[in-house]
Amino acid sequence: MFIEPSINGAQRGWIEVICGSMFSGKTEELIRRLRRAKIANLRIEIYKPAIDNRYHQTDVVSHDANSISSTIIENSQTILLYASHVDVVGIDEAQFFDPEIVSVCEKLAARGIRVIVAGLDMDYKGRPFGPMPALLAIADYITKLHAICVRCGNIASYSYRKTAQGGQVLLGETDVYEPRCRKCYYEEV
Numbered sequence: 001m002f003i004e005p006s007i008n009g010a011q012r013g014w015i016e017v018i019c020g021s022m023f024s025g026k027t028e029e030l031i032r033r034l035r036r037a038k039i040a041n042l043r044i045e046i047y048k049p050a051i052d053n054r055y056h057q058t059d060v061v062s063h064d065a066n067s068i069s070s071t072i073i074e075n076s077q078t079i080l081l082y083a084s085h086v087d088v089v090g091i092d093e094a095q096f097f098d099p100e101i102v103s104v105c106e107k108l109a110a111r112g113i114r115v116i117v118a119g120l121d122m123d124y125k126g127r128p129f130g131p132m133p134a135l136l137a138i139a140d141y142i143t144k145l146h147a148i149c150v151r152c153g154n155i156a157s158y159s160y161r162k163t164a165q166g167g168q169v170l171l172g173e174t175d176v177y178e179p180r181c182r183k184c185y186y187e188e189v
């Protein structure tokens with residue numbers, strides 16, 4: 001389990017990345033960290049890309065219906081305008097943000113803000129997804145989570161797309177995707 005290097009002490013300004021497949025618990029872990037920061041009386045803000053409106057227009061919601069309210073962002077640079085008077089910034093579904101999200105996170109950390117970013121490391125083809133590789137490169141702390149393979153019960157790192165529809169971006173849940181381990185994923189792609 002991730003333990004904060006410092007929750008409200010002298011050490012300030014860093015970047016944490018939570019990555020993994022769909023259903024691996026990224027959003028739950030993001031919410032857990034933000035709730036702990038709130039308990040420590042820190043000021044928190046959560047942002048998600050406008051594209052992700054699956055469950056709720058503004059809330060960040062996990063597959064287990066855990067939720068926390070957030071601000072929808074069209075362009076990552078806007079986060080710099082919003083995130084004033086804040087100690088901790090959470091960013092969900094980071095794979096959908098524009099490439100500038102990387103410099104935005106660095107600027108936030110330089111302001112002394114703790115930045116917690118969650119996103120898919122790989123798309124349905126097993127390719128690095130959007131700005132995630134660059135975010136992983138600049139992160140101070142990385143947590144890779146795993147779902148359970150729906151085929152064999154092993155640890156899953158891949159998000160298998162069950163439909164024939166192509167294109168990197170296709171929003172969906174269990175209707176469209178299932179988490180799979182390496183072996184079960186490559187048996188069918």
Ligand SMILES: Nc1ncnc2c1ncn2[C@@H]1O[C@H](COP(=O)(O)OP(=O)(O)O)[C@@H](O)[C@H]1O
Nearest residue numbers: 021022023024025026027028062063064147148
């Ligand atoms: N195959 C699976 N493996 C693990 N968790 C699953 C699976 N299918 C459904 N879940 C549920 O999904 C939850 C994680 O949801 P969430 O935090 O939204 O994941 P992510 O943001 O990584 O997609 C788990 O706590 C569990 O209740």
Ligand SMILES: Cc1cn([C@H]2C[C@H](O)[C@@H](COP(=O)(O)O)O2)c(=O)[nH]c1=O
Nearest residue numbers: 022023120123124159168169170171172
């Ligand atoms: C693999 C993959 C996923 N997506 C979409 C599907 C979901 O709407 C989100 C991921 O949400 P989660 O919180 O990680 O479960 O991304 C996509 O558009 N393209 C893909 O290849």
Ligand SMILES: [Zn+2]
Nearest residue numbers: 149152181184
């Ligand atoms: Zn498997």
